[in-house]
Amino acid sequence: MINVNQITHHFVLGKKGNKTIVPVLKNISFQVNQGEIVTIVGRSGSGKSTLLNLISGFIHPTEGEIIIQDKKVSEFNETEFADFRLQHMGFIFQNFQLIPSMTAFQNIELPLILKGMSENARRKTTADMLKKVGLEDFGEHYPSELSGGQQQRVSIARALVLEPPLILADEPTGSLDSETEQDLLQFIRELNRDLGVTFLIITHDDEVARIGDRTIALADGKIVESGVFA
Amino acid sequence: MKVKDQFRFIIQNMKKNKVRVFMTVLATAMGCAFLIVLASVAFGLHDTVLKDTMESGEVTQIQVHGYEESETSYRAINDEDIKLFEDLEGVNAVTRQKSILQEVTFSTEGYEVPAPAVSAHFPSEEKSGLELAEGRLPEAPNEVVVGHHFASSLIPEGQSAEELYDEQGLVKEEFRYDENIIGEPFNLKLKKIADGKESSGDFDVTIVGVMEAPAREWEWDQNVYLTDHLLTELEDFTGTPNAELYDPSEMEVTETSETSYDNVTVYAANVEAVKAVSDKLKEEKYATYSVVNEMKQLNMLFNVAKAGLIFIGTIAILIASIGIYNTMTMAVTERAPDIGIMKAIGASPKVIKRIFLLESSYIGLIGAAIGIAAAYAISVAVNLALPMILEAVFDEKLPSGLRFSSIPFSLILIAVIICLTVTILSGLRPAKRATEIDVLKAMRREI
Numbered sequence: 001m002i003n004v005n006q007i008t009h010h011f012v013l014g015k016k017g018n019k020t021i022v023p024v025l026k027n028i029s030f031q032v033n034q035g036e037i038v039t040i041v042g043r044s045g046s047g048k049s050t051l052l053n054l055i056s057g058f059i060h061p062t063e064g065e066i067i068i069q070d071k072k073v074s075e076f077n078e079t080e081f082a083d084f085r086l087q088h089m090g091f092i093f094q095n096f097q098l099i100p101s102m103t104a105f106q107n108i109e110l111p112l113i114l115k116g117m118s119e120n121a122r123r124k125t126t127a128d129m130l131k132k133v134g135l136e137d138f139g140e141h142y143p144s145e146l147s148g149g150q151q152q153r154v155s156i157a158r159a160l161v162l163e164p165p166l167i168l169a170d171e172p173t174g175s176l177d178s179e180t181e182q183d184l185l186q187f188i189r190e191l192n193r194d195l196g197v198t199f200l201i202i203t204h205d206d207e208v209a210r211i212g213d214r215t216i217a218l219a220d221g222k223i224v225e226s227g228v229f230a
Numbered sequence: 231m232k233v234k235d236q237f238r239f240i241i242q243n244m245k246k247n248k249v250r251v252f253m254t255v256l257a258t259a260m261g262c263a264f265l266i267v268l269a270s271v272a273f274g275l276h277d278t279v280l281k282d283t284m285e286s287g288e289v290t291q292i293q294v295h296g297y298e299e300s301e302t303s304y305r306a307i308n309d310e311d312i313k314l315f316e317d318l319e320g321v322n323a324v325t326r327q328k329s330i331l332q333e334v335t336f337s338t339e340g341y342e343v344p345a346p347a348v349s350a351h352f353p354s355e356e357k358s359g360l361e362l363a364e365g366r367l368p369e370a371p372n373e374v375v376v377g378h379h380f381a382s383s384l385i386p387e388g389q390s391a392e393e394l395y396d397e398q399g400l401v402k403e404e405f406r407y408d409e410n411i412i413g414e415p416f417n418l419k420l421k422k423i424a425d426g427k428e429s430s431g432d433f434d435v436t437i438v439g440v441m442e443a444p445a446r447e448w449e450w451d452q453n454v455y456l457t458d459h460l461l462t463e464l465e466d467f468t469g470t471p472n473a474e475l476y477d478p479s480e481m482e483v484t485e486t487s488e489t490s491y492d493n494v495t496v497y498a499a500n501v502e503a504v505k506a507v508s509d510k511l512k513e514e515k516y517a518t519y520s521v522v523n524e525m526k527q528l529n530m531l532f533n534v535a536k537a538g539l540i541f542i543g544t545i546a547i548l549i550a551s552i553g554i555y556n557t558m559t560m561a562v563t564e565r566a567p568d569i570g571i572m573k574a575i576g577a578s579p580k581v582i583k584r585i586f587l588l589e590s591s592y593i594g595l596i597g598a599a600i601g602i603a604a605a606y607a608i609s610v611a612v613n614l615a616l617p618m619i620l621e622a623v624f625d626e627k628l629p630s631g632l633r634f635s636s637i638p639f640s641l642i643l644i645a646v647i648i649c650l651t652v653t654i655l656s657g658l659r660p661a662k663r664a665t666e667i668d669v670l671k672a673m674r675r676e677i
């Protein structure tokens with residue numbers, strides 16, 4: 001599913017003549033198989049988010065290649081990557097990243113609109129999705145009118161609405177209390193089991209890390225451990 | 231993403247900042263209206279001039295003055311030339327007139343007037359669309375048609391000039407001939423010189439028709455139009471071509487007395503045919519004059535004026551475009567986090583760009599629509615009010631049919647194209663900026 005091949009990444013700070021190079025990832029290689037849940041753990045600043053952003057195509061790797069579903073995405077241009085994200089990836093962010101001026105319904109509908117689905121089909125799909133995440137009564141609520149857990153469910157619904165085979169999550173429980181965290185983990189397990197969705201989840205929470213079939217531990221931009229989380 | 235959805239999207243976005251969008255639309259509308267109203271003056275005056283010319287009935291006419299035998303010498307048009315003209319494609323009729331080259335006096339029952347006499351080929355005149363105010367065209371050789379002012383030029387015999395005319399040079403009301411002139415028998419008096427002695431001859435003519443008044447108010451027509459046949463009789467009497475007053479025995483006859491005309495007008499079938507016919511005539515070395523050809527220069531002048539005014543109007547739209555640029559830049563900045571999220575979940579830069587371009591062109595389009603409506607209203611108001619104001623201020627009647635402002639469809643089209651082009655161009659940079667928004671920065675609310 002995902003094949004990360006000898007990725008090295010550094011950020012360049014400052015302007016010409018006064019450049020600082022911040023090395024973040026060093027020669028990272030790993031694979032995620034279809035239907036797997038892989039968690040990535042590591043201390044703050046270890047490069048977890050950077051790794052996920054590279055896989056998501058939000059930034060370009062300094063070196064190395066990333067192959068997702070047999071596509072060399074690290075060579076995609078911006079438009080190609082955007083299309084690829086729409087077709088193949090769902091995203092769950094720590095702070096939900098909902099559009100505040102849109103209702104829960106509209107936020108979930110957005111990927112369908114981008115894909116060019118007809119209005120009727122969109123309505124139905126979105127309504128089904130709202131029900132699936134248990135928010136059928138909250139469709140007309142704006143994000144500011146929802147609790148953190150509800151907002152995260154909206155964002156999950158948005159990530160799932162196009163039924164992508166892969167979901168990337170950066171600290172999905174970071175803003176949730178432990179009870180809603182449990183709900184979310186349960187939901188992830190069900191999706192994985194019932195629909196075979198592949199998950200790559202970044203966390204620094206042991207509880208979350210444990211749902212992974214495999215866990216990769218990062219430290220100072222290197223993989224220090226890989227295996228079942230203990 | 232479907233166009234319909236993009237559209238719904240921008241409507242939603244525009245609703246978020248109604249006042250700003252409204253102001254921008256207003257500025258665009260003002261620029262657009264300014265352009266249209268400004269240029270409409272050139273269009274209006276041009277229309278007025280064109281209409282005036284068209285209505286004068288002269289547009290389809292081509293006057294032929296002569297045939298260019300060499301660089302410096304012309305000869306008059308003869309029957310052979312007339313035949314050639316009549317056979318040209320696009321020619322409706324060829325009228326030809328010959329003037330009688332001496333003063334002819336017409337008299338009836340104590341009234342008389344010296345009037346220019348002209349012979350005409352009436353079938354051609356009729357074909358050319360000649361219309362009479364009264365009566366009919368001559369059928370018998372001694373029947374004549376008179377000009378519109380002929381009757382009012384008749385004066386009682388033996389009156390002194392001081393008493394006869396008013397200060398405008400017209401015959402005073404009390405001396406006017408006040409009977410119906412149609413069917414009236416007249417005496418035509420003509421002089422000749424034979425063997426050094428001058429004598430005069432009388433011919434009986436009957437007026438069967440009166441011409442329409444000339445197209446222009448200041449034109450005066452007291453001509454008498456004779457048949458070719460009567461002219462021949464007169465020529466026989468004087469023994470000279472065109473019944474000119476000289477002794478034929480003293481003149482060397484150089485040419486065979488071939489008929490030549492001094493007023494030849496070719497009538498094209500329609501305005502479009504005028505150019506072709508007149509070009510053909512020029513090619514055949516005839517000296518011609520047509521209003522349409524003269525109009526070309528005038529049209530050119532008006533077109534330059536129109537272009538100039540449209541250019542000035544465009545500047546107003548350019549100024550409005552600064553507002554659009556500003557509005558769009560602010561919109562992009564405000565929506566940067568949303569754009570970042572959309573890009574993250576898979577909106578391609580192209581879609582983002584299109585949404586913003588659509589928004590700026592939508593503003594431009596609404597602005598143009600409102601501007602056009604306003605321009606129409608202003609145009610109507612100007613056409614109504616300006617003549618009244620001018621008449622009040624200068625105390626003089628303006629020519630009827632004068633239009634200050636006219637908005638043809640082409641002007642609307644030009645304005646819309648300019649407006650849209652300018653607004654799209656001004657939205658281009660903000661739209662490009664929107665595509666360049668960094669997803670991660672936007673999601674961290676760093677923009």
Ligand SMILES: Nc1ncnc2c1ncn2[C@@H]1O[C@H](COP(=O)(O)OP(=O)(O)O)[C@@H](O)[C@H]1O
Binds near residue numbers: 022043047
């Ligand atoms: N845009 C950036 N510019 C410069 N340095 C960055 C940038 N993003 C992240 N870093 C640096 O890279 C390192 C790893 O960051 P990150 O991947 O966010 O770590 P994690 O998610 O594991 O906490 C940090 O030291 C951080 O300061």
Ligand SMILES: [Mg+2]
Binds near residue numbers: 048049050
């Ligand atoms: Mg992080």
